[in-house]
Amino acid sequence: MTDRHPIDLAELGQQLRVDSVRAADAAGSGHPTSSMSAADLVAVLFARHLRYDFDRPDHPGNDRFILSKGHASPLLYATYKAAGAIDDAELLTFRESGSRLEGHPTPRRLPWVEVATGSLGQGLPIGVGVALSGKRLDRVGHRVWVLCGDSELAEGSVWEAAEQASFENLDNLTAIVDVNRLGQRGATRHGHDLDAYARRFKAFGWHTVEIDGHDADAIDRAYAEAASTAGQPTVVLARTLKGKGVLAAEDKEGLHGKPLKDAAEAIRELGGERDLRIEVQRPAAARVLHAERSGHLELPRYERGDSVATRDAYGQALAALGSARGDVVALDGEVSDSTRAEFFAKAHPERFFESYIAEQQLVASAVGLSTRGWVPYASSFAAFLTRAHDFVRMAAISGAGINCVGSHAGVSIGQDGPSQMGLEDLATFRSVYGSTVLYPCDAHQTGRLVAAMADLEGVRYLRTSRGGMPVLYGPDEEFPIGGSKVLRSSGEDRLTLVAAGVTVHEALKAADALAQEGIAVRVIDLYSVKPVDRDTLREAAERTGCLVTVEDHREEGGIGDAVAGAFADGGPAPRLVRLAVRNMPGSASPEEQLHAAGIDAESVAAAARLLVEQAVVR
C-alpha cells in the first residue's frame, strides 16, 4: 500500500454509511444496516489495499473484490461513488427499474462486479476459483478479497472452499468476515464469538486475524498481515455492529433488509453527507492472459460400429481440445476415472483442478476461473451435479461461461442403482436461463459437441453415458448446436421416434424391427436438447403426425418436454407420446434397466406397434 493521498478512513467509513442509508432510503428497500457494519472494512480496503483500475476492469493485474454478502449492495455502490466510478445521481437510482444498481450486484450490468451474489455462501467458493487462476495459471500476483457475512458461514459451501483454499496454499486469497452478530431473523449461532470462527478456520488450515471491525488502524494492519502471509489463505474476522453509527439501528434485531425509519436523522447522527474521494491504487503492468488460444484441433477418430462410451469420447476430446487451446481448463469432483476427465488431467496436469468430493466448490471454481477468461469443463456424475444446482443458477445470473459435464446418465448405468443415476439433470439444466443442453449418442458427436461448447455463452451442459455405444457417425459429420439428425426417414413413416443418447440406439433397433414388419418409422437423434431443432421436429410432425419421445430420464423436464415446447407457439400440434423413466429402479443390468423402464428397443417397438394397430396414427 502507498500513502499518495492520505484520507481520513473513519470519515470515509461514515460517508459510505451515509450514502448506504441514502441509497436505501431513495429506493424504499434494501439493506442499509448490513452495509453499515461493513463500511469501515470496505473503506480501508479500497482506500489502502485494493489495486484496481476502474477504467480497465479487465486489466489482468487488477485485484478482485467479491461482495459475498450481496445484500450489502448499497455499501458497494457507495464505494463505487467514492472511487469516482459512478456519480451521486446514479447512486440514488438504486433498485429502480433499469438502473445498473440492482438489489444484489451482477456483472451483467456493472463491469466492476466479478460475479452475481445474493445467494449466500457463494462468494468465498468463487473467490477460491479466482485465486486458483491467479496462483496456478495467470501468475500475475493479483489478490482476491472476499467480504463475507457471518451468517453465511453456516453454509457448507464455505467449508468446501476453506478446505480447497488451504490445500492449494492460496495466500493470494483473503476472506473478510463482517461478524455483526445478527442474521436476517435474529442472532447467529456464535454471536460475537470471533474465536469460534477462528478455531474453525485455523483447523481448516487458514491464518486468522481477529479485530475490531470499526477500528481503521486495526483493519489496515490486518489487511497488511493478510497480504504478507505466505503459504496459506487468511481470514480477517471483524467484530462489527449491524447498523453501526445510528443508535436506533445499532446492534438491533428486526431491522434486517429495511431502510432506516428516519433517514434524515440517521444521516445527521452520522455527521451528514461528505464527498471524500478514494484514489484506488492502480495495478502494476501485467501481461495479457493466455493470448495463444488456438492451435489446430485434432479430435480423436473412431471406427464406425466400434463400441465407445460417450464418457470416454468426452475425456479424449477434452484432452485434444486442451492441446489445441491454451485457455481450456478442466475440473472434476474426485471421479475423474469415471467421468474420464483423467484423460485431460494426464495430458495437461497444470490445467486440471481436483475438487475432491465437493460439487459446489467444483462449479464455483469453474465460475471463478471463467471470470479470468478461462474456459472451464467441470465434470462429475450427472446425479451429483444436483449438489451444485444453486451455483449453476447463480452462474447464469452472472452470465458466466462454464461447461458442466454429467456422466453416468440414466438407468442404463445398471447395477449401481438409483442414487448414482442422473435422471433429473436435463430438467435442471434446461430450466437454467440461457443454458445449452447437449446429449450425444456417439463418440464423434461427443467430440464435436465438446469442442463447440467452448465457444458458447452462458451455462453449457453435456450429458454422457457410462456404457459403450456403437459409433454411428463419421469423423467429419457436423453437429450444429440447435440441430438434430434424421437417421431413418421415408415417405411412408407412420410416426417419428425422437431420442437422444442411449435411446437413439434403442430407437434405431426398434425402427429396424418395425421395418421388417412393414411399419416405417422416422428416427431423430435430438442431440441438442436446448436449443431444440424446431424445424426438423415440425417437419416430422407434418409428415408423420405423431412424435414418440424416448428418453433415459424422468418424464418431466427432459426430452418429452423439450419436444412439446417446440410446438408451443399456437400452431397445430402433433400427437405426442412419451416413453421415459417412470419407475424407481433397483439394481439390474443396463439391459434389464432399460427394459424395466420401458425405453429399450423392444418397448419402443411395442409402443409403436400399438399406436399403429390402434390406428392412433395413420
Next chain:
Amino acid sequence: MTDRHPIDLAELGQQLRVDSVRAADAAGSGHPTSSMSAADLVAVLFARHLRYDFDRPDHPGNDRFILSKGHASPLLYATYKAAGAIDDAELLTFRESGSRLEGHPTPRRLPWVEVATGSLGQGLPIGVGVALSGKRLDRVGHRVWVLCGDSELAEGSVWEAAEQASFENLDNLTAIVDVNRLGQRGATRHGHDLDAYARRFKAFGWHTVEIDGHDADAIDRAYAEAASTAGQPTVVLARTLKGKGVLAAEDKEGLHGKPLKDAAEAIRELGGERDLRIEVQRPAAARVLHAERSGHLELPRYERGDSVATRDAYGQALAALGSARGDVVALDGEVSDSTRAEFFAKAHPERFFESYIAEQQLVASAVGLSTRGWVPYASSFAAFLTRAHDFVRMAAISGAGINCVGSHAGVSIGQDGPSQMGLEDLATFRSVYGSTVLYPCDAHQTGRLVAAMADLEGVRYLRTSRGGMPVLYGPDEEFPIGGSKVLRSSGEDRLTLVAAGVTVHEALKAADALAQEGIAVRVIDLYSVKPVDRDTLREAAERTGCLVTVEDHREEGGIGDAVAGAFADGGPAPRLVRLAVRNMPGSASPEEQLHAAGIDAESVAAAARLLVEQAVVR
C-alpha cells in the same frame, strides 16, 4: 453393552470381509475393498453397542445405524447375515435384478435401512435429523450411529451437520469415520492424518477419539467413550486400510468399486468362510411416538377480496395444523420471518428447528425426522432450496415423506432481483420421482393444501409468493390434489388461460378486460402442477381449442411443460402457447417485473387478442 454371548470380534470382522468379497464376486461388481476397511468398525458396533430389534425395525427404542458410505453395501448385507436378518443365499443375490440387496441400500426394499445412501455426505446430515428427533421430541434414549467415509468429509454438507450437531448438543449421535486414505480415484487430501480431521471436528465442537480401526478393543472402548460423552456429539476417527486383510488389495490404489480379482484366494487369505452369529442387543421398552396425532383442525379464515400473501397463509395454516396434529414439525433456513414459518415457531417452539443458512441440513433434518414418524415442513426461499436438490432427490429414493415449501417465487418478488427469485423450482421438484407440486394463488387454497400435504406420500412441494393477492375462494372450498379450478367459463370461450399463483390474478384481469371487448376466454387455476388435472385441461382443449399457459417461472419445466404433458398420450393435442419468464430480470417493482416478463394482465390480454385477431383460434 452386555456380554451375553461373547464373540471373537476379530473373527467376526474377517467373516464380514469374506462375505463382502463373496457378495461382490457373485455380483461381478460392487465395493469389497471399501467394505473391508470398515469391517471391524461395523463388527464391534453390531456385536457390542447397537441396540436393535431386527424383527421390529419400527421399534421406537431402536438405535439407528446409517451407512453414509453406501457403496460399502456388501459389508452391510454381510452384517445383516451375521445378525440372522438375511440368509447366505440372499446375500449372494447382491445387485441382481429384483434382489433386495441393491448396489446402494434403500429403505424401499429393506426395512432395516433408515435412508437411501450412495450420494456421499448425506448420512451425517440425515443422522443429525434423526438425533434431533431423539433428543428433542421422542426422548427415548436411542442412539444414532453414522458410518462415514473419509472422502466424503470434503462435502460441505458434512460441516453443516457438524455445526448443527454440536450446537444442539447431540450427544446421542456418533459419527464413525473409516479413514482408509483412498478415495475413488486416489488418495484423499489428508491421507491417514487423523489429526487433520480431529482438529476440524474439535473446532466444530465435537468430542473426538482417534483409533486404529482394526483393533477391536480400541473400537470397543471408543464406542463406549462416545456413548458416555455428555453434551456433545462424538466422532470416532479410525485409521484403516482399504482392502484390509488381502495383500493384493490392501491400501492399493485403483481397486475402488471392483470385485477382487481372485476371490477364492482372497477368501483363503482371510481364513475362509465362517458362520458366526451376532446376537444384537434388543432395545429397552419405549413408548410409541406421538400417538395423539389428531385434534380438530381449525384453518384461518379470510374475507374474500382481502389482500393476503400466500406465504402469510402458509405460516398461519402451518401453525393451525401444528395445533391440530402433534406429529407436525417445522424447519427453516434462517428466513422464517420471510417464509412465515415463524408463525409456527412462535406457536410450537418445541417442534420448530432452526437450521440457520444451511439448506442441505434443512432438508436432511426433515428427512431424518420423517424416518421417526414426524411430518416435517421445511421452508426457505424457493431459490435457495436449489441448494438442497441432491438431498431432495435422495429423499425420493428413500421414499421419505417430506414437505418442502419455497417462498418468494418468481419475478413478482420485485426489487431484490434474480438471485432471490425462485424461477426454476417447479422444474426441479416436478422431475423428482413421485413428487407432488402445489402452487396456490389464494389464502384459503393455501391453507387447504398445507393441510392436505401432511397426508401425502413422498416429496411434496408448495410454492408461495411474497406479495399480497386478493382472496378468491371461500373458506369451505375444497382443493383436491390433482385438481384445478375453472374460474371463468362460457360456451363462447375462444381460448383457455391456464395459470397458477400470481398469474391467476393476472389471467382473471385479462379475461375481464377481454370480456369487455367481447372476447370470452376460459380461466383455469392450475394449483396442482403435479399431478395435473388432465380431465379439465382436456375438456378445455376440446371446447376452446387453444391453451395459453401463464407462469411466473422459466419456460422450461414448469406449468407450460406440465400442461403439454397432459396431452402426451397420443391423443389429439390442442394448440398451445406459453407465456413465461424468458428475460433476465433486474431490480424493479413487482408490477414492472411481471410486465417486463410479459406475464401481467396487459401482456396476457395482448397475447389473447393477437391469437384471436390472427384467427389462430376460432
